[in-house]
Amino acid sequence: MNERTLNIAHLYPDLLNLYADRGNIVTLVQRLRWRGITATVHEVTHQDTPRLSAYDLVLLGGGSDREQEIVGEYLFKHKQEFKEAVESGLPLLAICGGYQLLGAYYQLPNGQKIQGLDILDMYTSAGTGLPRLIGNVAIETEYGIVMGFENHGGRTIHQHRPLGKVLHGHGNDGESGHEGVHHLNIWGTYIHGPLLPKNPQFADAVLATALEYAGHSPDLDPLDDAVEESARRAFLARRMPDVTSNPDVS
Numbered sequence: 363m364n365e366r367t368l369n370i371a372h373l374y375p376d377l378l379n380l381y382a383d384r385g386n387i388v389t390l391v392q393r394l395r396w397r398g399i400t401a402t403v404h405e406v407t408h409q410d411t412p413r414l415s416a417y418d419l420v421l422l423g424g425g426s427d428r429e430q431e432i433v434g435e436y437l438f439k440h441k442q443e444f445k446e447a448v449e450s451g452l453p454l455l456a457i458c459g460g461y462q463l464l465g466a467y468y469q470l471p472n473g474q475k476i477q478g479l480d481i482l483d484m485y486t487s488a489g490t491g492l493p494r495l496i497g498n499v500a501i502e503t504e505y506g507i508v509m510g511f512e513n514h515g516g517r518t519i520h521q522h523r524p525l526g527k528v529l530h531g532h533g534n535d536g537e538s539g540h541e542g543v544h545h546l547n548i549w550g551t552y553i554h555g556p557l558l559p560k561n562p563q564f565a566d567a568v569l570a571t572a573l574e575y576a577g578h579s580p581d582l583d584p585l586d587d588a589v590e591e592s593a594r595r596a597f598l599a600r601r602m603p604d605v606t607s608n609p610d611v612s
């Protein structure tokens with residue numbers, strides 16, 4: 363049997379790395395290593411051309427409006443390749459600013475629009491005079507409770523399946539009760555934290571999808587996540603006690 367290995371692309375790590383979104387890459391690589399699976403991380407900066415056919419997983423982090431504007435221009439040049447790649451199943455995880463860029467556009471508070479990749483039927487608008495949506499967030503998902511931190515001015519509107527239902531915090535637009543998106547093998551979310559160290563079950567779902575896309579078995583040996591689990595319990599108990607006391611949440 364051929365050895366399992368993954369090629370992970372971190373897009374624009376120099377521009378999109380708000381709240382240490384890079385920690386998501388560290389988590390993915392370490393959870394593979396603990397299982398004896400190797401990974402190569404391709405740091406793709408604005409000087410490089412993304413080689414989407416060479417990757418098994420792509421990560422886009424969050425960024426300020428200024429950085430998003432720069433990244434938007436680079437990404438837009440590869441719009442068609444992205445569309446084709448994700449439609450053929452390329453796993454893509456996008457956080458906050460990166461998530462916003464998957465839609466048709468992100469409209470800044472001054473009305474200017476940054477064009478997105480348009481790979482999701484979705485748009486984001488920051489509106490004028492609206493407060494930013496900031497704070498701890500917990501959502502109910504198929505991977506259990508996913509938790510972290512959000513800080514965005516943009517309100518995202520789409521009709522795709524959300525990543526989860528908001529238990530605490532704001533989510534996509536502060537009103538719908540929906541957070542993120544899960545369409546094809548694309549996950550978009552406003553959750554920094556960074557996301558994956560705090561949510562190992564979600565990290566493993568991303569890894570399993572990427573392994574399968576790479577033509578490998580998606581089976582992952584269980585890991586001892588006792589430290590992660592106790593950090594999750596402490597985070598909920600101290601910062602979002604309303605979630606733990608909600609009888610609808612197991």
Ligand code: GLN
Pocket residue numbers: 380423424425426427430457458459460488513514515516
């Ligand atoms: N600049 C975007 C906004 O404020 C995204 C911010 C982020 O990535 N945290 O909506």
